[in-house]
Amino acid sequence: MAQEQITTFPFIEDISTTDNLPFNPAGINGGSFMQEFKGDIYTSRGRFGNGSAYIDISAVSIKSNNFVSGSAGWQILYSGDVEFNTGTFRGSLEAGSIHIPDTTSANSFHTNDTGNSWWGCNVADFASDNDNANAYILNTGQAKFQNSILGGTSDVIIDTLDTSSKKILADFNFGTTDYAGAVKSGDITWNTSTGAITGGSGVVVYRKGIVGANAGVTTFSIDATTGDATFAGTLSAASGTLGTVTSAIIRTAVSGQRIEFTDADDSLTLYDASENTLFKLFDDGNVVAGVFPLSTATGISVNVAGVATGIALSSVVTNASNSTFAGRFRSNGTGSVVTVIALSNASRTAASLDIDAISAQGAHINMNPIASAPQTPSEGDLYADTDNLLYYYDGSAWVSLITVNTDTALPPLKAGEDLVLGNAVYISTGGLGATKTIENTSGSAKADIYGARWGGQTFSFNEEFTVTTIGLVMRKEGSPTGNLVLEVFATDGAGAPTGGALGSDTVSATAATSFAIKTFTLDTPTPLDANTVYIVTIKAVDTSVGNRLEWQRDDGGNPYAGGSQNYSIDSGANWTLATSDDFAFEINSHPRAGRLYKTDASFADERITGFIGSAGESITAGTNGSIVAAGVVAGASGLTVGGKVYLSDTPGAVSSSAGSNSKTVGLAYSATEVIINYSI
Numbered sequence: 001m002a003q004e005q006i007t008t009f010p011f012i013e014d015i016s017t018t019d020n021l022p023f024n025p026a027g028i029n030g031g032s033f034m035q036e037f038k039g040d041i042y043t044s045r046g047r048f049g050n051g052s053a054y055i056d057i058s059a060v061s062i063k064s065n066n067f068v069s070g071s072a073g074w075q076i077l078y079s080g081d082v083e084f085n086t087g088t089f090r091g092s093l094e095a096g097s098i099h100i101p102d103t104t105s106a107n108s109f110h111t112n113d114t115g116n117s118w119w120g121c122n123v124a125d126f127a128s129d130n131d132n133a134n135a136y137i138l139n140t141g142q143a144k145f146q147n148s149i150l151g152g153t154s155d156v157i158i159d160t161l162d163t164s165s166k167k168i169l170a171d172f173n174f175g176t177t178d179y180a181g182a183v184k185s186g187d188i189t190w191n192t193s194t195g196a197i198t199g200g201s202g203v204v205v206y207r208k209g210i211v212g213a214n215a216g217v218t219t220f221s222i223d224a225t226t227g228d229a230t231f232a233g234t235l236s237a238a239s240g241t242l243g244t245v246t247s248a249i250i251r252t253a254v255s256g257q258r259i260e261f262t263d264a265d266d267s268l269t270l271y272d273a274s275e276n277t278l279f280k281l282f283d284d285g286n287v288v289a290g291v292f293p294l295s296t297a298t299g300i301s302v303n304v305a306g307v308a309t310g311i312a313l314s315s316v317v318t319n320a321s322n323s324t325f326a327g328r329f330r331s332n333g334t335g336s337v338v339t340v341i342a343l344s345n346a347s348r349t350a351a352s353l354d355i356d357a358i359s360a361q362g363a364h365i366n367m368n369p370i371a372s373a374p375q376t377p378s379e380g381d382l383y384a385d386t387d388n389l390l391y392y393y394d395g396s397a398w399v400s401l402i403t404v405n406t407d408t409a410l411p412p413l414k415a416g417e418d419l420v421l422g423n424a425v426y427i428s429t430g431g432l433g434a435t436k437t438i439e440n441t442s443g444s445a446k447a448d449i450y451g452a453r454w455g456g457q458t459f460s461f462n463e464e465f466t467v468t469t470i471g472l473v474m475r476k477e478g479s480p481t482g483n484l485v486l487e488v489f490a491t492d493g494a495g496a497p498t499g500g501a502l503g504s505d506t507v508s509a510t511a512a513t514s515f516a517i518k519t520f521t522l523d524t525p526t527p528l529d530a531n532t533v534y535i536v537t538i539k540a541v542d543t544s545v546g547n548r549l550e551w552q553r554d555d556g557g558n559p560y561a562g563g564s565q566n567y568s569i570d571s572g573a574n575w576t577l578a579t580s581d582d583f584a585f586e587i588n589s590h591p592r593a594g595r596l597y598k599t600d601a602s603f604a605d606e607r608i609t610g611f612i613g614s615a616g617e618s619i620t621a622g623t624n625g626s627i628v629a630a631g632v633v634a635g636a637s638g639l640t641v642g643g644k645v646y647l648s649d650t651p652g653a654v655s656s657s658a659g660s661n662s663k664t665v666g667l668a669y670s671a672t673e674v675i676i677n678y679s680i
Contacts, residue, residue: 422635
């Protein structure tokens with residue numbers, strides 16, 4: 001076999017020319033260089049191609065002529081390292097590790113030769129702590145992601161969950177606009193718009209809360225918004241605190257010794273370990289009644305049919321040592337006397353107190369009097385002494401209240417305002433208390449006041465008050481120099497003044513050039529009756545049409561329903577009443593002296609210090625009525641029985657809590673009745 005020819009060329013730069021060759025390729029057997037040299041070619045550098053694109057071959061690499069590391073072209077080094085822009089491999093790709101874009105960039109991707117892949121940190125940082133990476137998948141199967149979305153229709157199944165040190169769902173949140181997002185168990189289904197259960201069985205947790213169902217029927221629910229919970233079955237707990245619980249039955253145990261509430265007969269029942277009923281209270285119509293088994297152990301029985309509101313006692317009750325129970329009630333054998341056994345009675349065979357008369361009927365309580373006050377009392381205790389006086393223990397001392405069964409009424413007094421049963425009242429001294437103002441300040445029209453032209457406005461109070469000042473909205477035209485005379489009169493049936501002036505004031509006929517209130521102070525405070533029509537008149541003496549006063553008025557709007565405009569053009573000889581018109585005015589007044597008015601704890605004056613009692617009936621303003629100064633009076637509401645009663649910030653009302661200024665008026669006999677006593 002002939003040996004293959006081997007030819008070595010020291011340097012071949014361009015085989016398309018003969019400039020750098022030691023021979024003429026074209027002269028080789030008349031053929032091309034490649035045709036003649038078919039064996040191995042050895043050279044320190046070579047080039048394939050021509051022009052601007054070619055392959056450069058050297059002793060250490062093969063590369064494209066445009067190769068720039070990291071940006072353009074490609075290169076294969078003799079060490080085996082390569083650099084390409086893109087590549088397509090139809091077979092397998094095997095590599096020690098992959099680093100994109102390199103090993104040092106912070107936000108980079110890597111797969112190393114041990115099978116770990118990570119994103120978001122360089123090689124050195126990942127080696128120091130895997131959690132430096134934003135995400136990773138280790139060769140152990142452990143993975144970490146900042147966020148992930150699992151699409152498709154198949155279930156996501158996790159064979160093992162270890163929650164001993166990690167959260168399963170950290171900061172997990174359901175949708176806020178519907179109920180599509182949820183965690184569920186079982187085949188339970190629900191309406192994704194409303195959250196209502198539509199079928200299946202299991203438990204679902206969604207933004208509505210937690211709901212359980214069986215065969216499409218809700219068995220329990222916990223509302224995430226309101227905190228309300230509903231359970232179709234039994235609710236049990238070792239301890240805890242609940243708000244309002246609505247249930248057919250509430251019991252402390254399923255069976256045996258327990259307390260049980262049921263809505264079947266609105267009852268509370270105490271059972272012993274053998275399911276025997278020891279005690280039962282239930283709502284028998286409008287009365288709370290009870291059932292107590294009659295036995296020598298308890299000795300108490302209630303005959304619901306015969307004594308619907310009481311307790312019937314058996315004969316003397318004994319225990320195992322044949323002595324009565326301390327601190328218990330017992331009958332003397334005939335049922336006529338109830339005995340209380342004191343805890344201090346060591347033998348418990350003798351009574352410490354026999355109660356032979358206690359009754360409550362109507363608005364009174366009857367007690368057997370005792371010679372001295374009971375020892376070691378508690379606040380709220382009551383007792384009657386041998387002088388037939390009732391005492392109340394205020395927590396530190398016994399306070400004398402009233403004679404038992406005695407109501408004291410004051411002589412009839414006239415009401416300054418409408419009163420109803422139970423209103424707390426005071427007698428006004430005049431000039432104090434609330435200011436009463438009636439007014440009309442609207443109007444775009446006017447009336448001229450001068451010479452024979454007088455004006456008037458009718459008005460009325462629904463209470464009895466004393467008028468002190470009156471204001472009229474006026475202005476001047478020209479330069480009036482006379483006097484203005486204001487007077488208050490009673491009226492005839494047509495609303496005209498009648499009789500003498502009840503009050504008056506004379507001032508200089510001056511006023512502003514634009515409408516403003518001109519105030520008149522009556523020469524003496526003028527008391528006026530309730531529900532009576534009066535008129536205030538004004539005249540301008542020594543004035544003329546060019547130098548006049550004008551009184552603002554409303555033309556046709558009738559803004560003040562309690563009266564009307566009146567006008568005279570002949571110095572008061574005749575008056576014309578305009579029922580749909582009103583002058584602009586204000587009338588200021590105070591409670592009338594000697595009249596009854598409602599108390600008001602908002603003020604620290606005679607409205608609380610002058611309290612004298614409560615209305616014993618409804619009294620119309622201006623009429624006489626009965627006032628209860630001591631004893632029991634009705635008309636209140638929401639009182640705490642046995643507790644103190646105070647004046648309220650609501651005029652005329654009383655309450656179990658003090659108003660802005662504290663004033664005690666008595667004790668609560670019932671939720672609606674007060675035992676009046678000023679000295680508490």
